[in-house]
Amino acid sequence: MVDVSQHKLVPEHILLDDPEEIEEVLEEYNVSKTNLPKIRTKDSALPEGAEPGDVVKIVRESRTTDRAVVYRLVIE
Amino acid sequence: MTEYEHVDEDVRAITEDSELPQRLREQVYETVDDRGGVTAEQADEIVQAVESRYLDTRVDPLDPVGTVSAQSIGEPGTQMTMNTFHYAGVAEIDVTQGLPRLIELVDARKTPDTPMMTVHLEDEYAVDRERAHEVVWSIEATKILALGDVSTNVADMLVQIDLNEGTLLERWPTIDDVEEIAARIAETIEDALGVETRRTGTVIEFGPSEPSYRELLQLVEELREVVFKGIEDISRVVIRKEQLDDGEEEFVLYTEGSAFGDVLEIEGVDASRTTCNNIHEIYRNLGVEAAREAIINETMDTLEEQGLDDVNVRHLMLVSDIMTNRGTIESIGRHGISGSKESVLARAAFEVTVNHLLDAAIHGERDRLDGVIENVIVGKPVSIGTGDVDLRMGSFSPTQPSD
CATH class of the missing domain: 1.10.150.390 (DNA polymerase; domain 1)
Structure with a gap:
């Protein structure tokens, strides 16, 4: 299998396994978990061991700033 | 962090203390460095001026960004050509451009009108023309007409294929024996058409089980569609030498038709740079984040091709963000965002x-x-x-x- 994470179109995906960290993120943006953008469990770039309900931190090389950090909720 | 000759600690401290993002800070350092350094007071003024301009460009709270984006893409869209079907800068490959392409992207069509891939190669495949051709032959669909002459013998109810030795050796570079290649081809024909074949050297003969003129013609028709090597969806591959940023040259392949997942697995293909213009294939193979990037790249390229490159990427990023918000690609329109x-x-x-x-x-x-x-x-x-x-x-x- 091809290592998807090596492709230049794929940004870094990090699984947030510390519930406190997730709390912090939700507080910072003042949203609930379900308001986050989603990512499917069958997504090829999803880190191993991610279950529905987990939150993935994505660090993009942004076109407008240097690095943009976004979060996606794992669903389905 | 890059070191600048004329940027002292004071200037750095003042800049780091501002609300500027890293990229703008670097630009401030570069400019100050070019001017041969400034005093702390001057630096303070410069940073304040840059910061106020930066804060001005930020979106205000409650600004209708979606409406602004719609207008900012819509207006230049009116200047786009309705139907450009010319050969895009790259090689002789025909690509849909202009308004039809933009519509195709926001509609998130399952397959684009003119699918294509840009295949980058790794290591020696990228620099050696012979090795690059090996990859071409394992991608491009090879059909019987490329391998030899096909003739129908109506008297004996036979289809005769006279294979060209040179072509065989060229297209199967890993096998030296023509007999073996011919045997493989005969086998492929038997599997695909369900007939018995006879082979003498590079000549293959076969016919319908019952003598029937119609069936004979049918067999010839089917034979033309059989793929002997390569990927069925890819009808043509163009090889081009391109200059890299560091001055080095490498071979890049452009394909007509796309099969992104299959191509990534082929030996010699650089799976970290190869792309295609079908956003759904990108989504399937690389995930939703890569699809987001691909939509931005494709829409921006389409606009740039038409000389409309002054559309800010932020508008396209917004469109792309919305399209990939729910973890899959959704179209903008009745069946997608607006309809739900x-x-x-x-x-x-x-x-x-x-x-x-x-x-x-x-x-x-x-x-x-x-x-x-x-x-x-x-x-x-x-x-x-x-x-x-x-x-x-x-x-x-x-x-x-x-x-």
């Missing part, structure tokens, strides 16, 4: 008004009147910009102390 809006009135305002109102009435839907269109319909201020802020005007005279 929560508000009944917003959906009704978009298309097929009566159906939406009727369905909503049957299911007893409620409308919370949060959005823009809903409030325009009912004649209330929209919750955007000043419409979302409650201001109360009071009066007091400055002479009297207010209590």
Whole structure:
């Protein structure tokens, strides 16, 4: 299998396994978990061991700033 | 962090203390460095000026960014050609461009009109023309007409294939024996058409089980479609030498037709740079984040190709963000974003008004009147910009102390 994470179109995906960290993120943006953008469990770039309900931190090389950090909720 | 000759600690401290993002800070350092350094006071003024310009360009709270994006892509869209079907700068490959391509992207069509891939190669495959051709042969679909002459012998009810030795050796570079290649081809024909074949050297013969003129012709027709090597969806591959940023040269392949997943697995293909113009294939193989990037790249390239490169990427990023928000690619339109809006009135305002109102009435839907269109319909201020802020005007005279 091809290592998807090596492709230049794929940004870094990090699984947030510390519930406190997730709390912090939700507080910072003042949203609930379900308001986050989603990512499917069958997504090829999803880190191993991610279950529905987990939150993935994505660090993009942004076109407008240097690095943009976004979060996606794992669903389905 | 890059070191600058003329940027001292004071200037650095002042800049780092501002609200500027890293990229703008670097630009400040570079400019200051070019000018041969500045004093701390000058640096302070420069940074303040840059910062105020930067803060001005930020979106205000409650700004309707979606509407602004729609206008900013829509207006230049009117200047696009309706039907450009010319050969895009790259090689002789025909690519849909202009408005049709843009529509195709936001509609998230399952397959683009003209699918294509840009295949980058790794290591020696990228520099050696022979090795690069090996990859070409394992990608491009090879059909019988490329391998030899096909003739029909009506008297004996036979199809005769006279294979060209040179072509065989060229297309199967890993095998030296022509006999073996011919045997493989014969096998492929037997599997694909379900006939018995006879082979003498590079000549293959076969015919229908019962003598029938129609079946003979049918076999020839089917034979032309059989793929002997490569990937069926890829009809043509163009090889081009390109200059890299560091001055080195490498071979890059452009394909007509796409099979992104299959190509990534082929030996010699650089799976970290190879791309295709089908956003769904990117989504399937690389995930939703890569699809987001691909949509931005493709829309921006389409606009740039038409000389409309002054559309800010932020608008395209917004479109792409919305399209990939739910973890898959959704189109913008009736079947996608606009059709799945929560508000009944917003959906009704978009298309097929009566159906939406009727369905909503049957299911007893409620409308919370949060959005823009809903409030325009009912004649209330929209919750955007000043419409979302409650201001109360009071009066007091400055002479009297207010209590």
